[in-house]
Amino acid sequence: MDDDAKMITILNGHRDFARVDLPSSIRDAGAAFAWDEFFAGVIRNHHTRTAYLQAVRKFLAWVEETETPLERISPGMVGAYFNQHPGSLPTKKLHLAALRAFFDVLVQRHVLILNPAATVRGERYAVIEGKTPEISRDQARDLLTSIDTTTPIGRRDKAIIATLIYTAARAGAIANLRLRDFVWDGSQYALRFLEKGGKSRAIPIRHDLQGYLLDYLNSFEWQTEKSETVLFRSGQGRTGQLTQRPLRNIDICRMVKRRLRDAGLPPHLSPHSFRVATVTDLLNQGIALEDVQYLAGHADPRTTRLYDRRQKQVTRNTVERISI
Structure with missing residues (x-):
C-alpha cells in the first residue's frame, strides 16, 4: 500500500494521522500540525481529500527535487510547476485549488x-x-416500460429508475435513503434526500412514482421495519428476491447499465443522464431556473445551466439551416 493509500485509510479510520510519513519539506519546516489539520480536519469529503492529497504531494515532490525549503517557495515556482504540469485543464485547476487551500492553512x-x-x-x-x-x-x-415487475427485484429497479427521473436525485443520494426518508405528511409522500455538501431537501413524490415505490415496498413488511433500515435493498443472486443488505451507489449504476442494455438503449447513458433530461425538460416547459436548481440540489444556478441541453438543440437547428 502506498503512502497516499495509508493516509486515506488512517484518516477514514480516525487513527493518529502523525504516524504517516510526511513529505520531507513539511517535516523540516515543523508543519506536521498544519498538515494534519488540513487533511484530517478541514477537508471532510473523502473524494476531495484524496484528490487534494495527491495534488499537494506531487507538487511538494517536485519542489523537493530542487532542494527548495518550504518557506522559500515563491509564486514563480508555483507558476513554473504548472507550466510543465502534464494534466488536463480541469486537472490543473483542481491542483491549483488544492495548493491554494493547503498554503492558506500554512499561513494561518x-x-x-x-x-x-x-x-x-x-x-x-x-x-x-x-x-x-x-x-x-x-x-x-x-x-421504464421494459422492466418486468413480476419479481421484487424488478419492482425495485423500476422504483429506482423512476426516482432518478422524477426527483433528479443522484445515484449516491438514492443509495443512502432509509425508510424514515419516505415521509407521509398527511396529504402526500415525499423523499428526504441528503445530498453532496451535507444539504438536506425533501422532494414531493408524484403519483406514478408513489405507485412504483409502494409496489416495491409491499414486497416486504416495510411498515414494521426499523426506520433506519435502507430503502433499497440488494438482490440475492438471480432469484429475484431481496436481502437485508443495502444497495450501494455502484450497484445502482450497474443496475441502470444492465437495464439500458436489456432495453436496447445506448450503453453510454448513465444514472446521471436522467438528471440532464429532467433539468432540460423542466426548463423547456418554462419552469423557473431557481425551482429547477432546488430540485437538482445545486448550490449555484450556473451548475444547473450545465445540465440544460436546450443550447445544443438550438445549435443543431442553426446548422441545419445553412444553405451552402
Missing part, C-alpha cells in the same frame, strides 16, 4: 508568511455545457 499556522499560490493564475477553462449524455423522453419511457 504561521509556517509561511504569504501564500505562494494565491496570486498564481490558472489557464482559462469555461464549461458551457456538461458532458453527461442526455436520455430522451421516449428512451426513458421505453426503459
